[in-house]
Structures are given as structure tokens and as C-alpha cells.
Amino acid sequence: MNSPRLLRRCLIAAFSAVLAASAFTGPAQAAPQAAEATVFSDTFDGPAGAAVNSSRWQIETGDNVNNHERQYYTAGANNAALDGQGHLVITARRENPSNYQCWYGRCEYTSARLNTSGKFTAQYGHVEARMKIPRGQGMWPAFWMLGNDIGQIGWPASGEIDVMENVGFEPSTVHGTIHGPGYSGSDGIGAAYSLPNGQAFADAFHTYAVDWAPDSITWSVDGNVYQRRTPADLGGRSWAFNKPFFLILNLAVGGYWPGDPDGSTSFPQQLVVDSVTVTTGSDSGSGGSGRPITGLAGKCVDVAAANSANGTPVQLYDCNGTEAQKWTVGSDGTLRALGKCLDVVERGTADGSKVQLWDCNGGANQKWTVTAAHDIVNPQADKCLDVTDNNSANGSRLQIWSCSGNANQKWTVG
Template identity: 65%
Template sequence: MAAHRARRWSFGGLACLAAAALTTAVLFNTSGPAANRASAATVQTWSDDFDGAAGSAPNSSKWTLETGGGGNGNHELQYYTNSTNNAALDGNGNLVITARKNGDTGLQCWYGTCQYTSARLNTAKTFTQAYGHYEARIKVPRGQGVWPAFWMLGDNLGSAGWPNSGEIDIMENIGKEPGTVHGTIHGPGYSGAGGIGAAYTLPNGKAFADDFHVFAVDWSPNAITWSVDGQNYETRTPADVNGNKWVYDHPFFIILNFAVGGDWPGSPDSGTSFPQTMTVDYVHVTTSDTGSGSGSGGTSRTGAIKGIGDMCVDVAGASSADETPIQLHNCNGADAQKWTLGSDGTVRALGKCLDVKAASHDDGAAVQLYTCNGTKAQQWTYTAARDLTNTGADKCLDAKGNSSADGTRLQIWTCSGNANQKWTVG
């Protein structure tokens, strides 16, 4: 029952995570039981297949590498680095997180000179989502004292604190239990030793380190279901938290890490060889398009947004920089023209949100790409009349000057029903 943890946030990384949590918005809300997922159409909302050259760093537009050796509340022994010595692509479509014995006397941990280095990656700055199917294919390390994990924390960590922000442990393994993984939730009144969870053990004495396995959760407003290789083994609902608050009603971000030692697994022993590796083939997140959220009519959909002259809404220069203008452009299928209308009301491309500059309510206010922040300037409603309305200003997305020319800038304007305010999604 996951009696291992006092808390999982990183002392060294908390400030970073808190700032990210306060500036990251909901992505896509869904509803309905996870058991219905197979019969519902799904939309992939985020993924990393770790394609890239051998030795290259993880994609910084998707992952932040935490650093530090504070022990993370569990007396862990590793120092997390941002070096490719500890987290790198292998050139074969995998992320490899490597724990090594440390030879750098300058790296200090809570107990003195650090004995090990490793890596911990999160998506707090780049991706959060409430509800959906979260899945990773992972080959875990082996040996006494190893502790790989695939898990999530609430994006309100900086304001609510842990455990009020919530924690969903999708997969944890400790080396002294080579054939077993754990799935756990931590929240107010059921954290640390009181975390609520269950274990899954491979049949016939097999070890998880022998091969890749798929670890997943299906998360809906009223249930979280864990699975290994497609086999469900645990479901938790609000009835399981013994009258405490069910805090799984807001966006969470993803974490991959490989800890060494700590209160739960214990320290490595003479039989544990180093380096040890946690190999991740992919991380995929999907959501049902039958959600009941607000904003875009209760669904999430991804595709081109076409307007006057059958021109596509486009991020100028395919830049993901804040304040990049949004324009009409000849449709070309590029990522700069792939937009997701989420059931939370956001409209996203290149990992950022469609935004009214300076949160203006004025006719002619420019529309731009900007880091998602949950403000009304980034809330949109797509109507049956094909208007795309900013709910903060109560005005329509509008092609400037009623033009369909390549490069025409987009703005907000009082809704008029004209052709330059009509949009087709998908």
C-alpha cells in the first residue's frame, strides 16, 4: 500500500515546479469511465517517442530536467543532473535514464558527497492534462536499491502544496521486488505511508527488468484504473479515500525518474551493479472525444482551422516563442497549422495557447501564441455557427480587413457573422 513515501517533490526543483504549476493551464477534460475508452474515439494530446540521434538530450520543448540531491523527502541517495550522462536518447527510439556511481566530489547531497547520479524529467512547464489515458512502455533497472517511477503531480503544487495537489503513481518498482510494480494515489489524509494503492506481480516468477512492459492509467472524473500490459489490476474512486478529499479533478504533469536508495527500497548492496538503466520506449497521452467539459462544446479535436478563402490559421514562422503572431496561410499540414480545441476552452498549437494580446477586449486586438496560463484571454468557444469566440472579450476571431491573403493577421472583433469570422475545424 505504498507505505514508502513521505513526499515526492524535489527540494531543489520545487521552486521551478511551483512556478510552472502556476503558469500552466488545463488541456483537455474528458468524462466517462475508463472502461469505455476502447469503444470511444480518442485523440492523442501529447506524446514523445524519443526519436533522435544517439547521445542527444531529451526534447527540451517537452521535458524539464530537475537537478539536486536533497533526498526528496525519502532519503534518496542520488544527485539528479541535467547531463546526457544521465538522460539521453539512444538513437533507437528510446530515452535511457542512467544511474551511475558518482566520482565528482563537488556534488553534495543531503548526507554529504553524493554517491550516485541519475535523472528526473517532468512536463510541468510544457504539458498538463486532467483525465485521459497515460501510457509508457518501459524496461526497468534491476538490483537492490533501484527505484524507477512513472508518475504525476497536480499542477497546483506551487499553490496547494503536497499532498493537497495530489499524486498519481502510475508505476513504481523497487529492486528487492523484481517481479512487482505498485500503483498508488496520495492526497490529503492519505499520503506517504497512508497512500492508497495496490501491487501487480508478473506470473511465473518473471522480473520486470527482463523486458519492456506497458504501464498505464485511465483517469476519469470519478475513477482511476491502473494496468500493466493492458491488464487492469486496480481501480480507485472517491469512495476509497475514506471521507477525505478526492483531489484528482484538475490537471497533472508527468514525471519520469530513476531514484537510488531511499527509505522504501533501501540502499544498494554489493550485488547491485552500476551503471543501471531505465529505458523508456515512449510516453503517450490520449483523451476521449466524448468528454463533457466546457469551452469547445464538450469535445477535444485536433486539426487545421480553416477560414475565409479556405486559408489555414497558422503560427507565423512556425515559431513557438511567446507573442508570435497568428495569421492566415496557405494550408500545408505543418505543425504550425495543427490546432487542438480542448474541452477546457483552450486552442493550442506547438505546445502553447491561442491568446488575445494583453487580455484586451478591444476590437482589433491582436491574437498571438503564448504560454498557456489559464486566463480568459486564452478561453475560446467554437459555436454551431462556426464562430470562434474569445470568452474573455466576448468577441470573435477575425481575419483583419476581411482579407484572405497569405499572411493576413488575425485579431478579435465584435461578432458580425461575416465570412472572415467563420472557421471550420478538422
Template identity: 60%
Template sequence: MAAHRARRWSLGGSVLLVSAAVTAAFTFITTGPSADRADAAAPAAVTWSDEFDGPAGSAPDPAKWTLETGGGGNGNHELQYYRDSRDNAALDGNGNLVITARKNTDPGLQCWYGACQYTSARLNTAKTFTQAYGHFEARIKVPRGQGMWPAFWMLGNDLGSVGWPNSGEIDIMENVGYEPNAVHGTLHGPGYSGGGGIGAAYNLPGGAAFADAFHVFAVDWSPEKITWSVDGTTYQTRTPADLGGKKWVYDHPFFMILNLAVGGDWPGSPNADTQFPQTMTVDYVRVSASGGTGNSGDGGNGGATKTGAIKGVGGMCVDVAGASAADGTPIQLHDCTGVDAQKWTLGSDGTVRALGKCLDVRGGSTADGAAVQLYTCNGTKAQQWVHTSARDLTNVGADKCLATKDNASGDGTPLQIRTCSGAANQKWTLA
């Protein structure tokens, strides 16, 4: 395993933490202003999230994130200067946060080695949110190229009093540009930090590069173990027994960090082939009080909460047409027969699954009448659903309800999304 950095925290971040007084407010996902959906809850208790919805060019939500500044190298001889600038961290208007590393054009910016060569961004939740235990995940598309070092990670909220690594560090995802096919998950604590961190790498099958597409990176953290996954596939679990008698310090709240570093002891410097600007694109970050990952890729159950038939108008069942597991298979009403094509799992990750795939709004559309289909689970909002106490099954991406076409209830009636109206053809019960 490649040697990791000596430490990842900056003095400025430490000062922020010392002064931070954090209260984690436990909330539930709601899906709109409709009164009959006001008490809607996600399948798992969501304690914090950022979907990065906002106008293109707007700054990350300051009620959720603090942007760090400085060019001290963060103990790793990194080359970037972190700026609180929309040139380096901004929403793209399509539901993403984009962290951009650029060649520096400001001669006034000084780094540890002299005039700074690059600028980038690093965001943390030290002042706004910390949590001990639960499910932490983000959907990210990483940059590419020698010298790039994107990361999604966590530090203990006692950093200001005990220092690093005694506070503990959980690296949920790190990628270095010379390993386009791999990400790393690592623990750093007293006696097992830097190059001695405890962790493992995950490699995409078939030699694919992580920079080619979005992927979901997550940890499930309990008092006695931490489990890492990529796209629902678990690739390592660590417990106190893995530390060889060294102290397990993952017993208190941590805060989250997103950053894109340039250069450093581990990734090395950019070379002539590295193109700038480079971007780390984050679709969402979500935290729940508890959760689970699928057992094996898209065939996982999303951390099942309940499995059964979904019954609608006329007592008819939600059904996968022809019992086909092919991507794009239409979803319809059908007489209830108890077949696997009618057995749906509401997962703690917000998915609704059958035949190993997800209930999906075709093309990610938000329009009334958009068809619903079965599709490979990919973590998009088109596959996120909330089943409310009013029996609406609401798509998070569109903020619209699952409905039958033309208010019909016959065998074979196609399903779609429509503006929630309270009509009978939009009411669903998990049997």
C-alpha cells in the same frame, strides 16, 4: 500496500514551474517528407511525444525536457544527486532514452546526508508541456536491485502556487527494487498523500520481473475518472467516490516526470547485492487527447477507432495466411471473404490488429522488402502504423509503406514494406 513517500517534488523543480509559461501545441504524427503524406494523422490526436531518436550519447531534447539538479532527498531521504549530465541521461542511438544511476566519484557533490553516494537523473516537462485529460503512456524497461526506484508520473501545473499535495500527483508507474514483479499506480492529493495515497499494484503473471523486458505503462484520464494499465491490461480505475469526500484535484493541466531514484524511505538503501550502474530505459513517451487501452492484455483492441477489411490493389484484401494466430504468420493478399482473418482494427494506439494480435514488420527491420507478419502486440515501432489521407499505410518505425511483393496482386501475394512511391500496390482502403 507499501508506504509511499512523503512528497516527490524538489524546491528546484518548484522554481522551474513558477517561471514556466506553457502552451500545449496540438499536433499530428507525420511520417516523412513526402507531399502526399504531409497531412497524415495518427488514429488518435497525438498532442506530444518523444521517440528518443538521435545519435548515441546525445542529450535529451531540451525543447521537451528539463533536467533537474540537486541532492536534497526530495522529502524521501533519497540518496542520489540528480545531475544534468549525459553520464546520467542520454540517448543510446537505438531510439531509447537511458537514465543511469551510478556510484558517485565526484567528492564535491554534497547531498542532504553529506558526500553523495550516487548520481542519477530526473526530467520533467513543466516548462515545455502540460495537458489536462487524455492518454499518457511510456514504454519502459526498469532497473533491478534493492534500493532502485524508477518512476513515470505527473504533477499539477499549479504546484508553484498551491504546493504539494494540493496540486495533485498521478503516479503512472513506480517500482521498488525489492518488488521485482510489481508496479504501483497511485493518486496523491489533499488528505490522501504519502502513505495515504489512493492506488493499487499490478503484478506480472508467472512471477516474471519487470526488469527483464520493456512494458507499456499508461493512464487514461477524464474529468471523472483515471484508469491505469500495463501492456494494455487495465488494473485499476479511480473516481471521486474513492476519495471518501476528499477533494478531487485532477481537473487542470499536469506535466510529466521521468526519474530513477536510489534509496529512500520506501525502497530502502542499496545493499551488497545491488550492482551499479543501473539503467531505466525509455523507448518512448506519448500523449494523446484521448485514447484507450485494450480490455485484456494483447487481446485488447488498442482503443478501436474502426474495424473492417483492408482492401488494396485489384480489390484484394489484407489477410492472415491460413487464419493462424501464431506469432510469425505471414500477411498476404487474398480474395475478400469476410472471415476474421480479414477483419482489421485500426487502434487509437497506432496498432493494426486482427485475431487478437498486431500487424508487425519482421525483426523490426527498416529495409525495403522486409516481410510483414502477425505478432503478439508489444508496443514496438515495428507495430505502429499511420493510415494517411493518400491511402498509404505507413510503418512508423521504418517510415515505409505497406506494399505487395513485386507489385503483384494475385491471391497469396506476400506483403512487405517498401519506400513509399505512390504506386497502386501501396494504396489501401479500410472498408
């Protein structure tokens, strides 16, 4: 899709004033740490020239008139490929070998943009990327997130969290920003972080992160916190960030904010990504590290074959300590394993509706309440998580059923 960051960079002075007013004062401190479980990780291992893992990322194509960017985003591994040394390299080139057409005519540049839409969503946690950014006038690398409901409600109502953006004319500075209804584009709310002594971010790898909890987002670079945002910063406007978001990596060329490349800009330029990781912990509203959920015959709630694909059955199985049996209980009402949510198939509410693993989407069929009586209840259906036919054999499917108090509906978390 084209970027929804519409015209956001027209008023540079106004945007800079917002950033300056919002920055932390006093010495930076390391971001708080909590017991964590990794729900998404890509370290980009693979042979040189290979495309990214299609189970984690999809490639966007086309131009972007909204920001007046100059590049055409290409498919496959043309501009986004592994380097064989554990990195993803997104390359911006001054070329147009396929006669791509852009909003301004024949495209002058190619680059790449990737996202996890339909493959992974995050809701709260520590979201980080370790990257080495490009340099030069007109370069615009970004690591950011969009609300997973953008297709239903549009931007900026969907919300946008910019973990890191850099514009080439500021080699020592990166920005973190939120956008939502009434505070989007050049009115986005954020802050800037600069390296000391004129060091350039392009000279080394740095880690860009947010720690995200209900009603709170905190930004850091290399563990140094530089801003925190809550609904109190919005002046009564709507906080759009208590729901699932997907991840985006891209390298734009030109646009309203960075300006176009000029004679000082050399090509190709590269955004080199060492890793992207999402972890959840008790401080991020996830309920802590992944824990087993035990039930009938002392067996565990298990993702069949440890398969993270959408639609994988959730079953009863001997407890074995694998990631397929490590669940986080989120303050958002979800139960998560392998980076996805426990989901009632086809949003069913009838007795016997099976449960599965699915992308977290905020649906009522992915909401659960763990009661003091050891029931796990789906409030939409007002039914309990249940072992089919009271069968304690390995592989017995789990379902929802009218709550009865029987042993096949009793569960212990942790």
C-alpha cells in the same frame, strides 16, 4: 525541485493495505481506445551520448531530503543520454566524481530526473511510456505527473498522478497511485499490478499508461487495466486532477519506500525509455482527433510555420491538413494544437488582443466556447475570435474582438 512525495513510504504495511483493497477483481481488460490525436511524443532518436531534446524536457539537479533518497541528480547528459538506438537511458551510478553534497553528507550515487514543466502540460488523454526498468534493492524508477500549479499552491494540493513506480524489492510488481489534499504520502490511493509466474519487469520492455478523463483515471500495463479512480474513491476529499499536469521521469536510489541499496545491488543500473506519448481522444474529453477550424474565405486557423514554441502567432491560412491546423476541442474549454493551447496574449481582454500558441496552464485566457452560431468566444473577455481587419490573406493574425456576427468571426470546427 525536490520531490514533493514527502515521507510517503514510511508505513509500508498501511500503503500495501490500501493497494490491496483498491485493486480490480476479475480478468484484466484492454484499455478503451478512441479516435486519437498525438499531442506529445518523444521516441528519443539521436546520436549516442546526446542529451534529451531541451524543447521537450528540462533536467532537475540536486538531492532529495524529503524522501531520504541517496542520489544526486546531475545536469546535462551525465546520467541521462540517448543511446543512438531510439532510447533514453537514465543511469544510476555508485560514484561522486564532482564531490556532490547530499542531505546526509557526501553523496554516494548519481542519477537523473527530467520533467516537461514549462514545455508541455497534459490535461486528459492517454499518457504512456514504454520502458525497461532497472533491478536491485534500493532502485526506485518512476513515471509520474504533477499539477502545473504546484508553484502556486504547493504539494499535495497540486495533485500527483503516479503512472508507474517500482521498488527493487518487488521485481514483479509496479504501482499506480494518486496523491492529493488529505490522501498523500503513505495515504495515497492506488493499486499494484504484478506479472504472472514471478516474471521480473526488468527483463523486458513494458508499456505503462493512464487513460485520464474528467473525474476519472484508469491505469494499465501492456493494455491490461488494473484500477480506475474517480472522486467517489476519495470519501469527500478534493479531486485534484481536472487541470493541467506536467510529466516526470526519474530513477531514484534509496529512500523511505525502497530502502537503501545493499551488498546484493549491482551498479550501474538503468531505466531505458523507448517512448513517451500523450494522445487525446473523444473518450478523454478532448473532443476527438484534431480537426480543422475553417473560417473567412474557407481558410483555416493555423499555427504559423507549424512552430510549437510558446508565443507562436495563430493566423488564417490556406487549409493544408497539417498538424498546425489540427485542433482538439477539450471538455476543459481549451482549443489545442501541437500539444499546446490557443491563448490570448498577456491575458488581454481588450478588442484587438492577439492570440498565440502557449503551454496549457488552465488560465481564463485559454478558455473558449464554440457556439451553435459558429462563434468561438473567450468568456473572460466576452469577445469573439476574429480575423484582423477582415483580411482573408494568408498570414492574417487572429485576435479577439467584440462579437459582431460578421463573417470574419464565424468558424466551423471539423
